[in-house]
Every structure is written in C-alpha cells, then in structure tokens.
Amino acid sequence: MKSKGHILSANLLRDELIKNNGYLLLEEYEGGKKVKKSYKIPDMFYRAIKNCPTYFRGGSVGPDFFPDIFEGQSWIHPKNSGKWLSYMQEKLLTYSPGDSEFNEALAFYLGYMIHYAGDMFTHDYVNDYAGGPFPEISNIIDSVDDWRKVSLNNPIFEKIRIIIIHLAIETYLDNLIGYDNPKDDFRIDIPISFLRTCFATRGAIEETNVLKMENGAKLEEINKFNFLGRFVYYYERLLEKNAEGGSVSLSDITEREEYIEKWLKIWGEFTQRMIDKGLSTAWSDYKADFINLLANYLCNAEGDRNAWEFASSVVDAISGLDISIPIFDEIGELVEECIEDKILLPYVRPIAAYITRREPKYIDDYDEAIESIKDHFIHPAKLFLSLGLNDLQKTLEKEWNKFWRKKDCFDQPFPVFKRCLNMGKLCLLGTDNINKIIDRYYEERKEGQDEYKKDEIRLQEHTLQWSLHEIKIVATTAKTSDAGTKSKIFFGLKTRSNKTETADKGYEVQLNRRKDGLEKPGGCEHVDYILPSVVPISSIEAFTLRLAGNDQWIAENIYVIDVRTGIMLAKASNIKLSVGKTIKIGILGHLEDAYCQLQDGSTRINTISGLMVTIRTSSDFGSGTDGDVIFKMETTHRNVEQLLDKESYNDFEMGDLDTYYFQIRNPVDYNEIKNFYIKKEGGSDWKPAYITVCDSRTGICMAHQKFNRNITSKWSLIPFDRTLMDNFLKSESNSGIRYLQVVIKTSNDLWSGTDDNVYMEIKFDDSDPSNPYSNDKYKAYLNTAWHNDFERGDIDTFNVDLRICVKKSSIKSFEFFKKGSDDWKVEWIKISDSAGGEVLCYEENIDRKLKSSEDRIVISSGYWNKK
Structure with missing residues (x-):
C-alpha cells in the first residue's frame, strides 16, 4: 500500500477505538463459533491516538517518507525493520509520560508500527502479481555503469518490470482510495523533536549507522545521500568550536x-x-x-x-x-x-x-x-496494457470490491486489508492482552503425542521515565564591580555514566549570548536550551559551569528549570567561576516527589520564570493615559516590579488591549506568591476595564480583576486566586483550549487563490471571567513560513496559539477576512483543538469569495456548544 492505504488503516482503527471507548474487537473462535472479543488497549495508547490523530496518521505513512525518503526507503524499510522499531521505542521510552510532546511522539510511533502491520500482508499480495518482492532499486541502479549502453533486452529489465508493477498496483489503489474519502481524513503531522531524537543528533546517527552496517552497508554507501547527517555534523562542529x-x-x-x-x-x-x-x-x-x-x-x-x-x-x-x-x-x-x-x-x-x-x-x-x-x-488501463497485463485492472477492482468505502474494521470485503487491520490491532493491544491471547491458545501436549520442547513466549512491559527535553537557565551577575565578564560562559549537563568532571559531550550551551548580558554587574540572562536528545532525570548527576576566556565571573544566582513542567531542577548562589575550573551544581532533592505529582498528565504551574499581564483600558471617554504603569508581584521572599511599556507604541489608549510578557530575574515557586498590584505614575488619569495575570509558560490564569475606578499612584490590588488553577485542573478538558489547528481549502476554481494577508478573528462572550479576551476578540495572522499559502486548490494548515487557555463555551465565533486587493474563494474550513483532537467545526461547501477587507466568513458557536 501507499500512503493513503496506510492512513485509511489508521483512521479505521482510531474510529473503532473511539466508538468503543478505548477497546478494540477481535474475532475469535469459541466452541467452533466465531465471536467478537473486546480488548482494552493501554490508556496511554488510547489517549495518544485519540488526542493526536494527525500524528497517528503521519506515523502510518512510516518510513516511506520519514524522517526523509533517503533514510526511510534506503535503510529503514528494506531490511530488519523490526530492529528499527525497537530502536525508535528505546528513544520513545526516554520521554516523560506527562509531556504533551510525548503523546504526539507515541501516536506517531504507534502509526509507524501499523505501517509495518499493513506491509506484512499487502506486500505479499502485490508480490504475487508482480512476480516477486520489490527489488532494492539502488542496487539495480548501481550495478550498471552506464544505462545508456544497456538494451531493453537486458535481463536486468525483468527486475525493473517488477518495480513498475508494484508501483502501478499501489498507485492505482491509492488513487481510488483518495477519490472516495474526504481529503481532511488524510491530514498528517510529524513530531519534529522525536524525529530529531531518533535520527538527527550525532549520537543518533552513530547508533543508526550501526544498524545500517549490520545489514552489510559500507560507510561510503551510508554517506552517499545522507543529507540529514551532513546538517547534523556541521551544526555540532560549530557547537564544538564555540565551546x-x-x-x-x-x-x-x-x-x-x-x-x-x-x-x-x-x-x-x-x-x-x-x-x-x-x-x-x-x-x-x-x-x-x-x-x-x-x-x-x-x-x-x-x-x-x-x-x-x-x-x-x-x-x-x-x-x-x-x-x-x-x-x-x-x-x-x-x-x-x-x-x-x-x-x-x-x-x-x-x-x-x-x-x-x-x-x-x-x-x-x-x-x-x-x-x-x-x-x-x-491512465491505469494504458499502463497495464504497456505491461502486457490487459485484464489486471478488472481483476484488481473485483478483488478489492471498493473496500475503502467501508467504515468498519469487520465489514471488509477484501481479506488482505482485513488482515492488515487485525495485525494493526495486535500491535496496539499491549503486553498484558497479547500474553493473555498466547495463554488462551497455547495447546498442551495431548496424550500419545511425542515429547517436544516448550518455548515459552512472554512479552515484557517497558516503563516510561521522566526525562528532560528543554531547560531554562536563569543566570544573574553579582552587583560588585569586578563580577562581570566578557569571556564565554558555558552551562552543561553531566550524567552519571560520565566519569569526567566536565559536561557530557554536546550537552553545553553558552549563557552570555547577548553582548551585555552578563558583562555588567547585576546583569541577567534567561536561556532556553533544547537538549540534543532527551535525558532521563534519574541519569543526571549535576549541571556544570565553566568559563572559556582569561578573566572571572561572579554569579549572584543560577536557576535551572524544566521548561516542560516548570519544576525547579537546581539552584545555586554566590558562585565564583575562574579560567580552567568547572563548577558542578547538584540537582535538588525533592524532584522525585515533584514529578510524581505529574503522573496524571495535568499541566500545572510550578516555578514561575515569566508572567503575561493583559490589560484592557476602559472605552469610557478620557480613560487612557500617557503616564507610566507599573506592575508588582508580591512573594514571601521578595517583590518583583516591572514597568509596562512597549517601544515605539502608545500604550493604554482608550479601549486598548495591551499584553506584556516579561521574565523574572529570580524565579519563584507558585506557593510563594502572595498578591499582584498595579499603579500609575504621572500623566493623565487612567481607568482600566480589567487586568489579567497569567503564567507565561502554561498560560494558566492566576489573577483577574475588573475595575470601575481610576488607578492612582497608590498600589491597587489584583488578588492572587489559587482557585483558578484548581478549577483548571478539575475541568474535564484539563487545559481548556489554547492551541487550535485551522485547515482551509481554497477553491480549485480559476483565480480563486490570493496573495493577500489572511486573518482569523475569534470573538468571546463573558462566560469565562478569567479569560482576558472575555467579551472581546483575538486576532491571528494565518501564514506558513517557507510556503505560499492560499494558492488555487491548496489545503493549508495553521497552528494558532491563543496564549492562554480558554473555555470552549466562551468562544462566540471564528471569523475569517483578508486585507488586500485580490479576491479569495474558500471551499471549506475545519477548526480543531490541537491538544485534545476535538473538531470544533467543519464548515463544508462554503464556496464563497471574499472581495474586500469588509467581507467575512463567520462560523458561530452553534457547532461546538451544542447540548
């Protein structure tokens, strides 16, 4: 099968899981009768497949195209495919189970597995018509010095014929599947971070090269078209030179x-x-x-x-x-x-x-x-005719019997495809269920039979462990005159297997990236560092600091935070770093308890390293100000003050909605927060309508206060409200909706595309008082980097970050408009909750042309707020 056949398998398996609330059905025999037995797949599998459908479909495309066609088709697909799945599983086991990226990676991996399940049967089916298995085309090409000197009578063309028949049958089937299914069923995504972990770090390339050489490959063959490897090696050589x-x-x-x-x-x-x-x-x-x-x-x-x-x-x-x-x-x-x-x-x-x-x-x-x-x-008839297979098209259509139109795993008229689905189910059942099936159908030696050796087969369960993907380092220089440095400062990670005193190779990042970041006394740097590959928490011995230069650096504080969870990993104060010396910072002792709280997968605020403050100035006449607005966070140890100001922009005009992101010099624990405050200094009177304070990492609201008075030079309270996160955790959807996936099909009619800028505006009601957009709107510019959007016939996908989590019920409408002179005709629009996978709306048959910036396509809340 080609891609659409594999994706169809993924869709049917996912549909059965959702219909049966996490159960798959298998046909088995009991007492000579065929019965359906239900098996509950592991909750982790179900959650990933249900919530990340596009990644499950993307994985089902498998090594045909991922990580790229050269790695997939040359090495992963042809030989010892099971070893590659085991290798990917090892990488997957280093991911943290509560991480949203883990669910995407798991869904992709499970899809990758069912790709193999499908190929086990469909390849054999096509082999019968083609006259043999698909030959290794690269070996065929390399076996001929100059194809221009080879005649069509050469026996090597018998292998070319086998290749063509394989491609012909699979392409014809793929086209038929595509004609009878809505295109949106075939939307895919890939987990970039997981693919990097598996295939695009120096360590990963060294490991995968071993797998390739086990199949007899030589290094020159491996490097021939290894584009990904060249990018990785060049990048990591620059890192080494900088270090x-x-x-x-x-x-x-x-x-x-x-x-x-x-x-x-x-x-x-x-x-x-x-x-x-x-x-x-x-x-x-x-x-x-x-x-x-x-x-x-x-x-x-x-x-x-x-x-x-x-x-x-x-x-x-x-x-x-x-x-x-x-x-x-x-x-x-x-x-x-x-x-x-x-x-x-x-x-x-x-x-x-x-x-x-x-x-x-x-x-x-x-x-x-x-x-x-x-x-x-x-033209398949023309192709089969050129191959001398005049009746093959009719034969195939009869055998297939339009099986792709069936919406059920059991009601399948094509036995080969049904076997693909059954094998896919076995891949998803989990170790306990497979062991039960093995036990049920194991036959004891009957009386009179010869003795035989019993080989017991038991599947072992693997345990996920919490791991680091990305860390935030907050470093501050002491305030003494000799504390700063112009030398490069490197932060590193040291694992227990590393017997040296330095960081693991390749796991260092430069802290003083900005010119004046840590050079001046009192300077501060926030550095987000994505690790080359994930590292289990349990394997970390310490973090390291070293200086590459000829002076010294005195640090006031160093904080190390897990970006994905917000948990503080390590902190140190009053560090003096000199040339040739590596300082180790030990990890904190409470980590096991902190991570155990995350087993339910809920997003929480832990360490706060940055805030998002959203302010709506009242629309009443004279409410705006040109004065300075100052925000304060009060904690049990210290206060944090921040001037709210945007460069080259007049803030706090009448009716303005202003949002400010700022980092905190000394990150604080969520439990240390007491309250928030606001005041104004100078300028005219200022009257805000409301102020909302959110954690910038999670988007979870911590305070929301409405005002009906002017703000003066005295501090005005914005009460810290712990119930906002409590309600957030208790809510059925956990995080509400923060990330949307918007899919738009531009009409295929002549001149339907546009080069204009296209926007989506979301309007809210006041049902969620913690939502800073309450009774307001949020506008997103729809654009994909590296690609011309909204071309005639295009299906474009956009990921929209609302910055904070909002209740589904608070969304009144999605409105689409453009700015520019080109007309734009839209065929359909689909909007989904990216994290939960829920389709909020699917407006088909729009077939409407937007001619001016006043024209809008409006999709109202009747879709997603039905009782």
Whole structure:
C-alpha cells in the first residue's frame, strides 16, 4: 500500500477505538463459533491516538517518507525493520509520560508500527502479481555503469518490470482510495523533536549507522545521500568550536540548527502535498524549498561540502566560478541540476524506458522522462496494457470490491486489508492482552503425542521515565564591580555514566549570548536550551559551569528549570567561576516527589520564570493615559516590579488591549506568591476595564480583576486566586483550549487563490471571567513560513496559539477576512483543538469569495456548544 492505504488503516482503527471507548474487537473462535472479543488497549495508547490523530496518521505513512525518503526507503524499510522499531521505542521510552510532546511522539510511533502491520500482508499480495518482492532499486541502479549502453533486452529489465508493477498496483489503489474519502481524513503531522531524537543528533546517527552496517552497508554507501547527517555534523562542529572559545556567531549556530528542523519540516509538508495532489505536484511545489535549503548550506559550509560525495559536482562547479563568494542563485541552479541528474534521473530512466519501450540511450531529459511516466500512471488501463497485463485492472477492482468505502474494521470485503487491520490491532493491544491471547491458545501436549520442547513466549512491559527535553537557565551577575565578564560562559549537563568532571559531550550551551548580558554587574540572562536528545532525570548527576576566556565571573544566582513542567531542577548562589575550573551544581532533592505529582498528565504551574499581564483600558471617554504603569508581584521572599511599556507604541489608549510578557530575574515557586498590584505614575488619569495575570509558560490564569475606578499612584490590588488553577485542573478538558489547528481549502476554481494577508478573528462572550479576551476578540495572522499559502486548490494548515487557555463555551465565533486587493474563494474550513483532537467545526461547501477587507466568513458557536 501507499500512503493513503496506510492512513485509511489508521483512521479505521482510531474510529473503532473511539466508538468503543478505548477497546478494540477481535474475532475469535469459541466452541467452533466465531465471536467478537473486546480488548482494552493501554490508556496511554488510547489517549495518544485519540488526542493526536494527525500524528497517528503521519506515523502510518512510516518510513516511506520519514524522517526523509533517503533514510526511510534506503535503510529503514528494506531490511530488519523490526530492529528499527525497537530502536525508535528505546528513544520513545526516554520521554516523560506527562509531556504533551510525548503523546504526539507515541501516536506517531504507534502509526509507524501499523505501517509495518499493513506491509506484512499487502506486500505479499502485490508480490504475487508482480512476480516477486520489490527489488532494492539502488542496487539495480548501481550495478550498471552506464544505462545508456544497456538494451531493453537486458535481463536486468525483468527486475525493473517488477518495480513498475508494484508501483502501478499501489498507485492505482491509492488513487481510488483518495477519490472516495474526504481529503481532511488524510491530514498528517510529524513530531519534529522525536524525529530529531531518533535520527538527527550525532549520537543518533552513530547508533543508526550501526544498524545500517549490520545489514552489510559500507560507510561510503551510508554517506552517499545522507543529507540529514551532513546538517547534523556541521551544526555540532560549530557547537564544538564555540565551546572551545572560538570565534563563532551565535546566529550561525542557530541557522545551522534550523537546517535540521527545516529539512524535517519540508519532508512533512512535501508528504502532505503528495497525499493531497500526487508526487509530481508535490515535487513541483516543494522543489524550490529543497533546493534553497541545500544551496544555503553549500554556500556557507565550505569545509564540509568538500568532503561530501553528493556535492562533489557542485563543488567543482563552484571552484570554476570566477568569483570569490559563490552566488546563491547559481548555486541553486547547480543543486537542482545535481538532484535531477545524479539522484532522480538514474532511477527514472530505466522505468521510463521500459514503460515507453524506448531504449535507455534516448532518455536523457529528466522532465521528459517524468512526463512519460506520469502519463502512463494517470491512465491505469494504458499502463497495464504497456505491461502486457490487459485484464489486471478488472481483476484488481473485483478483488478489492471498493473496500475503502467501508467504515468498519469487520465489514471488509477484501481479506488482505482485513488482515492488515487485525495485525494493526495486535500491535496496539499491549503486553498484558497479547500474553493473555498466547495463554488462551497455547495447546498442551495431548496424550500419545511425542515429547517436544516448550518455548515459552512472554512479552515484557517497558516503563516510561521522566526525562528532560528543554531547560531554562536563569543566570544573574553579582552587583560588585569586578563580577562581570566578557569571556564565554558555558552551562552543561553531566550524567552519571560520565566519569569526567566536565559536561557530557554536546550537552553545553553558552549563557552570555547577548553582548551585555552578563558583562555588567547585576546583569541577567534567561536561556532556553533544547537538549540534543532527551535525558532521563534519574541519569543526571549535576549541571556544570565553566568559563572559556582569561578573566572571572561572579554569579549572584543560577536557576535551572524544566521548561516542560516548570519544576525547579537546581539552584545555586554566590558562585565564583575562574579560567580552567568547572563548577558542578547538584540537582535538588525533592524532584522525585515533584514529578510524581505529574503522573496524571495535568499541566500545572510550578516555578514561575515569566508572567503575561493583559490589560484592557476602559472605552469610557478620557480613560487612557500617557503616564507610566507599573506592575508588582508580591512573594514571601521578595517583590518583583516591572514597568509596562512597549517601544515605539502608545500604550493604554482608550479601549486598548495591551499584553506584556516579561521574565523574572529570580524565579519563584507558585506557593510563594502572595498578591499582584498595579499603579500609575504621572500623566493623565487612567481607568482600566480589567487586568489579567497569567503564567507565561502554561498560560494558566492566576489573577483577574475588573475595575470601575481610576488607578492612582497608590498600589491597587489584583488578588492572587489559587482557585483558578484548581478549577483548571478539575475541568474535564484539563487545559481548556489554547492551541487550535485551522485547515482551509481554497477553491480549485480559476483565480480563486490570493496573495493577500489572511486573518482569523475569534470573538468571546463573558462566560469565562478569567479569560482576558472575555467579551472581546483575538486576532491571528494565518501564514506558513517557507510556503505560499492560499494558492488555487491548496489545503493549508495553521497552528494558532491563543496564549492562554480558554473555555470552549466562551468562544462566540471564528471569523475569517483578508486585507488586500485580490479576491479569495474558500471551499471549506475545519477548526480543531490541537491538544485534545476535538473538531470544533467543519464548515463544508462554503464556496464563497471574499472581495474586500469588509467581507467575512463567520462560523458561530452553534457547532461546538451544542447540548
């Protein structure tokens, strides 16, 4: 099966789970009769599949395209696939069970498993018609020195024929599935962080190279088209150079890391477009993205590109240019030529030759070869005829019997697909259920039978452990005149297996990233550090500090916080750091208890390192002010004051809605908060309508106060309200709604697309008094980086962060509008709660054109607030 067949399996399995509240049904025999038995899958599995449907579907596409087509199709798919699943499971087991990203990764992994379940049966089915299993095409291509000298009579074309029949049958089936199912059923997502953990760190590449070599691969084969590996090695070499005190721009480090992220992201978007519109259209739409990324890399990675076989012809061409610095456009053209001539044409040429019955020596143009293949695959009857399989189309249609139209795992007229679903169920049942099935159907030796050895099979359960993905380091320089430093300061993580006194290799980050961050006395830095791969909490021995330079640094305080949970991991005060010395900061002793509180997966406020303050100035005449507004947080140990001001902007005008984010110099525990206050100094009178205070990490509200009076130079109370988080935890949806996924289909009619800016405005009522948008609105600009949105026929997906959690019932409407002169015609819109997976609205058959900024598409609360 191709992607749509695998996604159809994922959809049917998920539908059965939701219909039966977490149970799957299997047909078994009891007393000679077939009966349906229900099995409850592990709660963790059900929660992930139910709440993260797009990631489950994305995983079901499997190694066909992820992490990219080179890793997936060359190494993961062909041999020892089970070992790759075990490897991915090891990485998954390092994730924290309460982490929302864990659910996305788990859903993706479970989808990856059912991809294999489907291939076990469908591959055998296609093998029978094709005359054998799908050959390793790269071995076929590499076995011929020059395809232009090979005749169609050469026996090697028998293997090419097998490949074509496989592709023909699977493509035909995929197209039929797509015609009869709504496109939204095939929306996918990929967990970038999990894919990085598995495939895109130096450690991951070293581990996966071992798996490849176990299959007989040589290092030169592994490195041939290892784009992901090149990005990773170049990025980590820059990190090492910077850690040694070398002259490295932090923006360069960030850019190199973005190569990794963008490569994975482009493959995700490319695959979605391929599912929606076919492979040819996807390559046409995303070719420029791939080429621009590779060209950027080659322009900057001079030392690295000289050692890369793929880039050798590009490097030679760069050397031949009569310029000191390569021109980006020229590099892009060379990369495109290299991709099409070195990677694609060698695969396309023999396929095009066999289909068209033209000798390979006449096929030298990539575009012409692709068009001839496309023409045959679009018309299956023509393709099967060219293969001498005149009746195959009718035979297949009869056997398939339109099984994709069935909405039930049992009502399946195509036995092969039903076996795929059953194997998928076995993958999801969990260890306890599988062991029970093994016990039930194990047959004892009957009297009179020969003795035989009993091999007992028992599946073992693996336990998840809490792990670190991302940490926040808050560092403050002491206030004495000699405390600051111009040298680089590095913060690191040391695990128990590391017998040195320094941080683990690759697990360091520079703290003083800003020019004056820690150089001046009293300076402060907040650094968010995403670890190269997740690290179990139990394996951490300490955190480290070291200085690369020739002076010293005196720290007033160091705080280390788990970004995902907000738990304080370590803190230290009055540290003097000198050259050549590494200081270890031990982890706090209460961590086990703190993490145990998170077993229910609920989001909580723990350590507060930043606040979000939202203020609505009254719309009454004369309510605005040009004075200074000052906010204060009172705690049991100290007070935190902050001037609320936006640069180059007039705050607190009549009717304004102003939001401020600020970091806290010395993070505080949630239980240390006493109250919040506000005051105004100077300027005219000021009357706010309401003020809301939220934790910037979780978006959970901590205080909400309405006002009907002017604020003066005396502190006005904004009461801290613990019940807001208590109610948040008790609510059935736990976190309300903070993240939305918005999917918009632009009409395929001529001139339906637009280049204008498109916005979504959410209007709220006053049913949730803690919502700062209460009786108000929130506007989001819909735009996808690296991609032209709202083209004719496009299906575009946008992730919208509301900044805080809001009750579903408080949303009055979603309104869509554009700004600009282009018309824009919308076919349908779907909006979902990204975290919970609930579809809030699916407005079909809109077919409406927006001509001006006054035109709006309005979807009201009747969809999601039905009784």
